[in-house]
Amino acid sequence: xxxxxxxxxxxxxxxxxxxxxxxxxxxxxxxxxxxxxxxxxxxxxxxxxxxxxxxxxxxxxxxxxxxxxxxxxxxxxxxxxxxxxxxxxxxxxxxxxxxxxxxxxxxxxxxxxxxxxxxxxxxxxxxxxxxxxxxxxxxxxxxxxxxxxxxxxxxxxxxxxxxxxxxxxxxxxxxxxxxxxxxxxxxxxxxxxxxxxxxxxxxxxxxxxxxxxxxxxxxxxxxxxxxxxxxxxxxxxxxxxxxxxxxxxxxxxxxxxxxxxxxxxxxxxxxxxxxxxxxxxxxxxxxxxxxxxxxxxxxxxxxxxxxxxxxxxxxxxxxxxxxxxxxxxxxxxxxxxxxxxxxxxxxx
Ligand code: 5AD
Ligand code: FES
Numbered sequence: 001x002x003x004x005x006x007x008x009x010x011x012x013x014x015x016x017x018x019x020x021x022x023x024x025x026x027x028x029x030x031x032x033x034x035x036x037x038x039x040x041x042x043x044x045x046x047x048x049x050x051x052x053x054x055x056x057x058x059x060x061x062x063x064x065x066x067x068x069x070x071x072x073x074x075x076x077x078x079x080x081x082x083x084x085x086x087x088x089x090x091x092x093x094x095x096x097x098x099x100x101x102x103x104x105x106x107x108x109x110x111x112x113x114x115x116x117x118x119x120x121x122x123x124x125x126x127x128x129x130x131x132x133x134x135x136x137x138x139x140x141x142x143x144x145x146x147x148x149x150x151x152x153x154x155x156x157x158x159x160x161x162x163x164x165x166x167x168x169x170x171x172x173x174x175x176x177x178x179x180x181x182x183x184x185x186x187x188x189x190x191x192x193x194x195x196x197x198x199x200x201x202x203x204x205x206x207x208x209x210x211x212x213x214x215x216x217x218x219x220x221x222x223x224x225x226x227x228x229x230x231x232x233x234x235x236x237x238x239x240x241x242x243x244x245x246x247x248x249x250x251x252x253x254x255x256x257x258x259x260x261x262x263x264x265x266x267x268x269x270x271x272x273x274x275x276x277x278x279x280x281x282x283x284x285x286x287x288x289x290x291x292x293x294x295x296x297x298x299x300x301x302x303x304x305x306x307x308x309x310x311x312x313x314x315x316x317x318x319x320x321x322x323x324x325x326x327x328x329x330x331x332x333x334x335x336x337x338x339x340x341x342x343x344x345x346x347x348x
Pocket of ligand 1: 311
């Protein structure tokens with residue numbers, strides 16, 4: 001145990017561990033080392049962000065996807081998924097409602113849907129940019145060419161979320177069909193950073209086949225990329241995927257990793273994800289208490305929410321945007337934090 005605490009101290013001091021050290025830290029964790037870690041992760045969150053929790057309005061604008069990732073409920077092979085696309089007008093309506101509720105970041109997330117061509121996407125981004133000059137526009141629409149990312153940036157997008165999912169090639173192949181590669185994912189991420197996006201990556205905790213060694217590689221990749229945001233959440237099986245019968249990730253490990261991320265890169269924007277809120281009624285609160293500082297409630301119209309089902313039992317699928325805003329406001333207050341109306345940029 002002393003050795004594990006010493007590794008946490010080392011991570012805090014030099015922001016860096018060797019692969020064997022990461023593995024040892026993850027394998028030998030227990031509730032006492034977790035407490036030790038969370039005291040530090042809280043301290044760092046407090047130093048850069050105080051008790052502020054930023055909020056992002058998530059607009060899930062299409063669940064059509066050309067990809068077939070084995071873990072994901074909206075993979076193209078899921079014939080049972082009821083597909084939908086929001087119109088530009090519907091997306092603008094989500095922004096209007098969100099703005100009124102105090103959201104200053106809109107996250108446009110969707111499957112890789114060819115209907116939203118470069119022109120269509122640029123037009124949507126430009127329109128939001130023009131109407132909401134004080135808001136950040138985040139895109140989360142998968143792998144695209146460098147030129148496409150560049151043009152969307154010029155159209156007014158500021159941030160991009162693209163989880164790397166796992167930083168080990170063999171594990172990547174276990175989670176994805178052959179046409180997807182870790183190499184291309186990394187190319188996208190380095191490109192996004194180079195263009196000037198505030199860039200987010202991340203991974204699922206407890207995805208099938210994941211071991212401490214792969215988590216070590218995830219942490220080392222994140223250290224190397226130095227993204228502005230890292231989204232992690234437990235893997236949760238979806239009944240219409242090849243991973244339907246696999247085990248899900250745990251709250252305990254997810255929280256521990258959130259703590260480690262905060263201590264390694266103390267200024268990170270770290271969401272307490274919806275997946276975390278799905279596996280435990282107080283999952284998001286616990287995420288914040290482990291070092292997270294962002295929540296991402298849903299702004300999608302209630303009529304489509306259930307259809308953006310990446311995993312089973314996703315929370316908030318029946319609630320209006322205002323209900324989630326108020327619910328999270330209360331939840332954050334209960335743990336001594338404040339949900340703020342702010343773009344919530346990376347601390348400089
Ligand atoms: N369980 C948890 N997270 C999932 N995601 C996709 N499917 C699942 C699942 N079954 C995550 C992926 C993706 C993000 C949008 O949602 O990490 O990048
Ligand atoms: Fe959606 Fe609580 S955050 S109902």
